Amino acid sequence: MNRTAARTLDILNMFAKAGKPLTQNDICQALDMPKSSVHDLVYTLLEKGFLEYDNEQFKTLKLGLHLFEIGMSVIEKRNMVSVARPYLLKLHEAVHETIFIAVEDHADVVYLDCAEERGIMGGYINLGGRRPMYCSGLGKAILAAYNDPQTVKKIIKEGPPMKAHTANTLTTIPKLLKELEITRKRGYAVDNREVEMDTFCVAAPVFDRSNLPIGAVSVASVFTRMPPDRVEECGKEVINTALEISKQLGYQKPTLY
Amino acid sequence: MNRTAARTLDILNMFAKAGKPLTQNDICQALDMPKSSVHDLVYTLLEKGFLEYDNEQFKTLKLGLHLFEIGMSVIEKRNMVSVARPYLLKLHEAVHETIFIAVEDHADVVYLDCAEERGIMGGYINLGGRRPMYCSGLGKAILAAYNDPQTVKKIIKEGPPMKAHTANTLTTIPKLLKELEITRKRGYAVDNREVEMDTFCVAAPVFDRSNLPIGAVSVASVFTRMPPDRVEECGKEVINTALEISKQLGYQKPTLY
DNA sequence: CTTTATAGTTCATAATTGCGAACCGAGTTC
DNA sequence: GAACTCGGTTCGCAATTATGAACTATAAAG
The missing domain is CATH 1.10.10.10 (Winged helix-like DNA-binding domain superfamily/Winged helix DNA-binding domain)
Structure with missing residues (x-):
């Protein structure tokens, strides 16, 4: 160097x-x-x-x-963001929660854009900010989409050791893999207070034309606003939104995910 | 170096x-x-x-x-943006046009944030993008606020020579100074198709606690949507919004501007 | 399958950069 | 007002970087 x-x-x-x-x-x-x-x-x-x-x-x-x-020129050229924007706004209209879109970078997710007044999440999240993938709904959506334990292990090991942020954080790879299995069956990922005491998110992966996961969309809310049927509802919405964006980016496979 | x-x-x-x-x-x-x-x-x-x-x-x-x-961390720390955001949204509600907030940098304005779906302006403006101050409503609002021909000259001379972007562009310093005089009396700056064939903006300066102009807020629209009475209406709104933001930043003087 | 083109890599030495020590200037302390 | 502190600046020699030329890898052309 x-x-x-x-x-x-x-x-x-x-x-x-x-x-x-x-x-x-x-x-x-x-x-x-x-x-x-x-x-x-x-x-x-x-x-x-x-x-x-x-x-x-x-x-x-x-x-x-x-x-x-x-910095702005970096994401202008990654066109997932511009393609996604109208869909994020539509999703926001539908569920009235904060919507995020993020990509993977090393073992983190990086928040690229949001639909909603900034600061409603208590200022926890800044665009451009990061979170470890293993304790983020967005991260788990992407990891689940890889559908391959080896890849997941490799990604997680790129980052610092898994650590508990709350009592709910998954702190071992086997636990994470089991959760990803459930995520795949359910179709959307859940962050049930795994990084902060009160936040609750659902998230789904976005794919590009080579059918690889390139990011994820999330609905972020607080625990008290998310009873099971509401989770189910938001989950369906977020899957749909992510799929629409993926299609725009050339995703073909009619989704077995 | x-x-x-x-x-x-x-x-x-x-x-x-x-x-x-x-x-x-x-x-x-x-x-x-x-x-x-x-x-x-x-x-x-x-x-x-x-x-x-x-x-x-x-x-x-x-x-x-x-x-x-x-890049994001740069503006997070310039707190005008975070202070301004709710006011931009309110202004957007009021006038239903695209709202921008910008700061001065050398002889340009740099767009920091907006309230409105991106792309409605035909993609002309990107956050982080620049325009010469002399042909931007935002720029002229800031220049008018300095209220000092010497300062204006100094700033303009930092940048490249003034050049006509449309038939309406002001291309000499005397013309610009005269326009700034009018701007000061009127209370808001106008960009009447000075940089693009169809865009029309009104803008007003934002001051900080030392009563210096640190940026400006604009209402950006298209020429055909802006008859004189509508300009007047938006002008009043943008002055108000800029003043509210200025107050939040510690601006004291009850506005002689 | 040989040639040519294009893009990247390596390496020894010329050219530039890095750094310790000394210095400046503006406050503070004694 | 002498001594100390904190931040920045200057300068010449030691240490690192820059570079031309030779080399490798891969793709495209003949």
């Missing part, structure tokens, strides 16, 4: 994680780099608009708007 | 602009770099998740999802 390039990218990552303006010195400490080296890279990042000075505090830095621009 | 860092960032920019997967060779040509140098940097960008291989075509590269994550 090229050290200079790696350091440059590490600095960007650091700012993204930090969530607050930082000084050059903060970078030195966190990344264990000499001041003079940080100085040179920060200068370049400033020149290129990837960093800017914060107006509030003297000599503190933050990520430049330019990175927002680049 | 640090050449390695600059090249690394240039590669990211190139992918963002390109809008399609690229090969290492494409990079060599576009950025005039030797193959071996590109190779090293691409390797690092891949390792760090800033680039990934495209599944469709062998050995072509595209921007990694990780950059979407970073």
Whole structure:
């Protein structure tokens, strides 16, 4: 790896994680780099608009708007999102819950878009944010769609060890595989308070023209609003929506899933 | 400037602009770099998740999802957007047109958020996208708010020369300054087909606690839907919305604007 | 099946970058 | 007001990176 390039990218990552303006010195400490080296890279990042000075505090830095621009261009080109949008809105109309669409990335799901006022979930989820696949409805929908224990194991092992977020979290691969078996039969995945005390989701996978799962759609709600018959209803809706999106993306197989 | 860092960032920019997967060779040509140098940097960008291989075509590269994550984190921290969102939705309810919120960046406005189904504007505008300030309602709202010809000149000169996008575009600084004078008196800015043949916008500036304009809100529509009395109506609404948002951000002065 | 073209990889050495130490400037403390 | 602190800047030599040329892999053409 090229050290200079790696350091440059590490600095960007650091700012993204930090969530607050930082000084050059903060970078030195966190990344264990000499001041003079940080100085040179920060200068370049400033020149290129990837960093800017914060107006509030003297000599503190933050990520430049330019990175927002680049970030948006990433998903504009992944056209699942644009194809899916009208379907997400329709699903939202139908169930009046927050709708998410996400893709797999390493052992996580990454939230790409939502239909609903942001913040109604208590601000837990940000677009661009991540969750481990094993404890997310979206993640389990995708994993179930692979229909292959080996693939599931491989994916999960790419990420950090499974850990309990709540009493309901599945923390071993056998438990997860059994749950995926049920998910496949049921047709939709369920997150029954596996990552937060009160959230409850149902989710279904989206396939592309090569019949591989490329993402998932979810209906996210709170536990108290989801008695069994409501779960069933939302499950049917989310399966339908995911299937319609899949068809738009060239999915052929008349769904045995 | 640090050449390695600059090249690394240039590669990211190139992918963002390109809008399609690229090969290492494409990079060599576009950025005039030797193959071996590109190779090293691409390797690092891949390792760090800033680039990934495209599944469709062998050995072509595209921007990694990780950059979407970073991009979103940029605006999460600029809290005007989160504060503004409910107001944008309310304004949308009131006027049933597409609502945008944008900030200034160099001589451009950058679109940060919208309320309305994406794509209703014919896909002209993407969140994260840019327009020159001089031919955008949002831009003119911000410029008018500075209330200082020197500042306006300085900002406009940061960008490329003013150029006509349509017959209505203002292409000289004196014309622009005169228009800003009218804008100030009227209270809202107008884009009367200055950048596209049929779009018509009204916009008003958003201020922060130091009473400086930090962005603007617009109602974007098409020319045929905007007779004078409708413009007046939307103008009043957008001024109100911008003011409410400004107040939330600590704006004090009871608005002489 | 040989040739040509295209894209990527490797490697030794020239060219650039990294870094310690010294320095600056603006606050704070004693 | 001397001494200390915290953040940033400068500079010359040691350490790392960049690169041309040679090489590999794969696909397309003859």
